[in-house]
Amino acid sequence: MLVMSQIAKSYITSTVETRAVSAIDLHVKQGEFVALSGPSGSGKTTLLNIAGLLEPTDTGTYHLDGRDVSSLSDRQRSRLRSELIGFIFQGFNLLPDLSVLDNIELPLRLRGLKSSDRCARSAKALATVGLSNRASHYPAQLSGGQQQRIAVARAIAGDPKLILADEPTGNLDSVMSAQIMELLREINRAGTTIVMVTHDVEHARSAARRVVIRDGRLQEDSAAPVAVPALSPAAAA
Amino acid sequence: MFGFLLSSALRSIWRTSILSLLAVATIAVGIGVAIPMMTVYHHMNENPMPEKGQRLFRVNLDNWNAERPFREPNDPPPVLTLQDARNLANATEPAARAGMYAAQATINPDKPGSRPFKVSTRVTESGFFSMFEPRFIAGGGWDVRADSAKEAVTVIGAALSQRLFGTTDSVGSQLIVNGRRLTVVGVLEPWQLTPMFYDMQDPFAAVEDLFVPLGLMFELDLVPDFWRSPFELPAPLSHANFESLFTTTDIVFVQYWVELPDASVAASYRGWLDRYVGEQKALGRFPRELNNRLDDVGEWIEYTMKDSSDAGGVVALIVVMLLFYAVCLFNTVNLLLTKFLRSQGRTSVVRALGAAQGDMFVQYLIEVCILALLGGLAGIGLALFGLDAARNLFEHGSALAASGVATGGTAGFWEMDMSIAFTSVALALIGGCAAGIYPAWKACSVSPASGLKSI
Numbered sequence: 050m051l052v053m054s055q056i057a058k059s060y061i062t063s064t065v066e067t068r069a070v071s072a073i074d075l076h077v078k079q080g081e082f083v084a085l086s087g088p089s090g091s092g093k094t095t096l097l098n099i100a101g102l103l104e105p106t107d108t109g110t111y112h113l114d115g116r117d118v119s120s121l122s123d124r125q126r127s128r129l130r131s132e133l134i135g136f137i138f139q140g141f142n143l144l145p146d147l148s149v150l151d152n153i154e155l156p157l158r159l160r161g162l163k164s165s166d167r168c169a170r171s172a173k174a175l176a177t178v179g180l181s182n183r184a185s186h187y188p189a190q191l192s193g194g195q196q197q198r199i200a201v202a203r204a205i206a207g208d209p210k211l212i213l214a215d216e217p218t219g220n221l222d223s224v225m226s227a228q229i230m231e232l233l234r235e236i237n238r239a240g241t242t243i244v245m246v247t248h249d250v251e252h253a254r255s256a257a258r259r260v261v262i263r264d265g266r267l268q269e270d271s272a273a274p275v276a277v278p279a280l281s282p283a284a285a286a
Numbered sequence: 287m288f289g290f291l292l293s294s295a296l297r298s299i300w301r302t303s304i305l306s307l308l309a310v311a312t313i314a315v316g317i318g319v320a321i322p323m324m325t326v327y328h329h330m331n332e333n334p335m336p337e338k339g340q341r342l343f344r345v346n347l348d349n350w351n352a353e354r355p356f357r358e359p360n361d362p363p364p365v366l367t368l369q370d371a372r373n374l375a376n377a378t379e380p381a382a383r384a385g386m387y388a389a390q391a392t393i394n395p396d397k398p399g400s401r402p403f404k405v406s407t408r409v410t411e412s413g414f415f416s417m418f419e420p421r422f423i424a425g426g427g428w429d430v431r432a433d434s435a436k437e438a439v440t441v442i443g444a445a446l447s448q449r450l451f452g453t454t455d456s457v458g459s460q461l462i463v464n465g466r467r468l469t470v471v472g473v474l475e476p477w478q479l480t481p482m483f484y485d486m487q488d489p490f491a492a493v494e495d496l497f498v499p500l501g502l503m504f505e506l507d508l509v510p511d512f513w514r515s516p517f518e519l520p521a522p523l524s525h526a527n528f529e530s531l532f533t534t535t536d537i538v539f540v541q542y543w544v545e546l547p548d549a550s551v552a553a554s555y556r557g558w559l560d561r562y563v564g565e566q567k568a569l570g571r572f573p574r575e576l577n578n579r580l581d582d583v584g585e586w587i588e589y590t591m592k593d594s595s596d597a598g599g600v601v602a603l604i605v606v607m608l609l610f611y612a613v614c615l616f617n618t619v620n621l622l623l624t625k626f627l628r629s630q631g632r633t634s635v636v637r638a639l640g641a642a643q644g645d646m647f648v649q650y651l652i653e654v655c656i657l658a659l660l661g662g663l664a665g666i667g668l669a670l671f672g673l674d675a676a677r678n679l680f681e682h683g684s685a686l687a688a689s690g691v692a693t694g695g696t697a698g699f700w701e702m703d704m705s706i707a708f709t710s711v712a713l714a715l716i717g718g719c720a721a722g723i724y725p726a727w728k729a730c731s732v733s734p735a736s737g738l739k740s741i
Contacts, residue, residue: 098735103638124642131640138738142635146297158290159640203639 050211050242051077051100056109058095069095070265073109077244079210082237084256085246092265093246094215100244101134101213102126114210131160135204135241139216141196143188143203149175150184153203160207174206175199178232194225201232205241212236214245218252230255291645294636295653298629305625309618310661313714313721316614317665320607321710322672325702327600330481330489330591335418338545339583342417343552345374345542347563348577351516355574362577363514363538364486364590371540373562379555380544384413385500387539388485389508393496394462395450405446407463408494409508411501415441415472417545418484420493423447425457425472428499432471436501440468443495447473463498464506483583485541486590487512500540504529513539536571556580611717618721622657626650626729633729634737643730650726651719658718662711666702669710673700 056073059066070092077083085093098104099111102118111118114133118126135156136142143152153171162170175181178198188196197217204212214233218226230252237243237257245256253259261269299306333339347370348355348362356363366374371385391407394400408414415427428439440463447456447470459470474493481489498506507525515537521527531537546552559578566572581589626633633646677700702710 095735098738101638103738104733104735124644127637127640127642127645130638136638138635142631142638142738144632144635146301155636156639159287159636159645161287 050079050081050114051075051244052112053100054110056096056099056111057107058092058099058104059107068265070099070262073262073265073267075260075267075270077242079242080237080240081242082234082257083242083244084253084259085244085262086248086250086253086259087262087268089248091262093262095265096262097213097215097244097246100211101136102130127159131156131207133210135207135209135212137197137200137204137212137214137217139219141188141193141200141220143196143199145188147187148184149180149186149188149191149199152188152199153206156203156207170206170208171202174202177205177236178202192225193221194228197221197225197229198232201229201236205236209241211242211244214243216246216248218247218249226252287645291649291652294649295656298649298653299656302625302628305621305628306657309621309625309657310664312614312618312621313658313661313718314664314668316611316717317662317710317714318668318672320604320611320713321665321669321702321706322676323600323604323607324709325669325673325700325706327604328703328706330600333584333587334479334481334483335583338417338419341545341547342583343544343546343555344579344581344583344586345544345559346579346581347559347572348574349516349536349538349566349572350574352573356514356516360577362579363516364541365512365514365538366540366542367536367538368532368540369536370566371542374542374544374559377544377555377558377562379546379551379558381547382413382416382545383543384411384417385540385542386410386414386484387510387541388487388491388494388512389503389510391463391496391498391506391508393446393450394465396460396462405496406492406494407496407498407508409498409500409503409506409510411499413543413545414484414497417543420477421475423473423475424455425470427497428471433499433501436499436505438466438468438502439471439499441472441474441497442470443474443493444476446495463496464508466502466506468498481587481591483587484543486586489591504532510539513537552580611713615717615721618718619724622654622722622725623728626725627732630729630732630737634732634734637734638738647726647730650729651722654718654722654726655715658714658722659711661718662714665714666707666710670702673702676700 053073053075057071058069060069073096085096087093095104099106102113106119113129116129118129121129144155147155150171153174154167157167157170172181175184178201180195180198180202183191183195188199191199217233218229221229226249233243233245234255247253259269259271260267335342345366346362346364347366349367349370350356350363355361365387366385375383387409389407389409390404392402392404394402412428412430412433423444427441428437432439440461442456444454447454450456450461451459454473456470456473460467461470477493479493482491482493485491498508507528509523509525509528515535517536519531519535523531532539544555546555556578559580560576563572563576563578637643637646
């Protein structure tokens with residue numbers, strides 16, 4: 050699903066170059082649940098952003114669902130993001146002036162799906178997170194846990210192959226966190242690959258695979274590293 | 287996708303309503319200030335005789351001296367000698383003709399205790415009224431017979447009639463002009479003619495209040511406001527030698543207009559003029575190369591406007607106003623930059639969910655277009671207010687307003703027509719979009735990952 054090889058990324062601010070990640074090799078198979086942990090500033094979120102095509106790499110190669118994404122244009126990357134990836138953010142990032150239903154429909158609209166299709170998918174996603182009765186509410190009318198469940202619904206509405214979650218329980222209490230984690234496990238059981246950044250040791254342990262990043266380098270990986278597979282010409286295209 | 291981007295743009299405008307309002311107001315002020323001057327310039331260049339303008343011609347002959355042209359590069363004088371004006375009466379082509387000039391006359395009111403006063407006067411011939419068709423409240427213009435018989439008649443404006451006789455129907459009344467008693471044969475309706483195309487020495491001058499026959503010019507001692515001599519005069523001009531100088535030298539002062547029914551007659555008349563100048567050359571006059579001009583109203587306005595100080599002033603004002611609009615647009619750039627960068631987090635979320643950089647750029651441009659459109663419409667409102675204020679200012683100071691005569695005829699000059707309204711909106715859209723490109727590009731070029739950090 051996700052194959053990164055020798056990925057490096059630096060940020061240059063005025064005179065200082067900060068290396069966020071360096072020489073990362075990461076292979077996530079379809080259906081895996083990977084917890085990405087490490088201290089603050091270790092490069093977890095940068096790696097997640099690279100995985101989500103939100104940030105280009107300086108060096109290295111990245112294959113997502115069999116496609117080399119290193120040389121894609123912004124529009125191609127956006128299209129791929131829309132079709133393959135669902136995002137869950139620590140701060141929920143729901144748009145406050147859109148209703149719950151409109152928030153969930155947003156990525157589907159960007160993908161260009163028809164209204165009927167959008168409605169059906171959104172309703173299904175809302176049912177999955179157990180908030181069908183909140184479709185016409187606005188984010189401000191919901192609790193933090195409910196907002197994150199809506200964010201999960203938004204992420205899964207498009208049936209993505211990969212969900213990238215950046216500390217999805219970071220702003221929630223323990224009860225809500227447990228509910229969200231259970232929801233993610235359910236989604237994973239249904240076959241969706243999940244890569245989750247977390248500080249929480251418990252949550253990291255509950256993932257099938259744990260990867261630890263320190264100082265921008267992959268320090269521990271509970272799974273054995275996998276070499277980048279050779280791509281078929283069709284897949285590469 | 288467009289529908290989504292449009293609704294997103296509208297929501298963004300609503301969400302940042304204060305900044306949006308400021309951007310609209312900034313564009314509106316720029317448009318509102320620039321458009322009144324453009325309206326004035328637009329009307330200045332309009333053909334004031336749309337139905338007859340192509341049949342009325344200004345005649346100019348070049349009898350200036352051989353050393354230099356009247357005006358560079360090789361313009362003939364815009365006025366004729368009295369001798370040429372009289373000779374041109376021999377041509378058979380014109381359906382009507384009139385020589386004319388502007389002068390100042392003194393009126394002695396025939397009331398005890400009233401003081402003499404000066405009025406702008408048009409010294410002309412009967413053809414003036416048939417060619418330019420001013421509207422009369424009472425009576426009419428004098429006829430050709432009155433021209434040749436040098437009858438002591440006059441046509442006056444409504445304001446003067448009101449002032450002298452307390453009525454706008456003063457036909458048959460008499461007034462004393464430069465010591466000579468003249469009989470009123472017609473009273474004109476208020477006549478706002480801008481530009482005052484038949485003269486054009488001052489395009490913004492008001493139409494004269496007093497019209498007297500050209501044949502009375504020496505009798506009334508009406509020295510032209512504008513005259514030039516191609517040669518040094520034998521003596522300085524004075525009232526004592528006025529008639530002799532203006533009849534025996536090549537002093538030019540007569541503005542000459544003819545009405546020619548169609549193009550073939552106009553061509554024939556042009557040939558006649560050339561032959562006339564040829565004949566005069568044989569008599570030792572017209573030392574310069576043949577350089578006649580025969581301009582219809584539109585051509586005449588265009589020819590004279592390019593050198594008019596008023597037109598130049600208005601053009602300069604338009605340039606200043608457009609520069610002011612440019613300053614407004616610079617402010618708009620700042621406002622839009624603030625507005626768009628404030629939405630950075632939201633933009634990054636939408637981009638993370640699948641929107642491309644180009645989509646967001648289009649959304650921002652749609653937003654800018656809406657704001658510019660609103661700014662343009664609000665600018666039209668401001669411009670209408672400005673034009674109304676200018677009209678009130680000008681009319682309040684005019685003699686017509688002072689004498690209590692309605693001046694409905696002046697409204698058109700200060701009115702915005704559809705072409706100016708369309709120009710306003712187009713100017714707002716072009717300016718607004720130009721101002722929006724940089725902020726939109728700047729907001730879109732921030733990577734979504736950086737934007738997400740800013741939430």
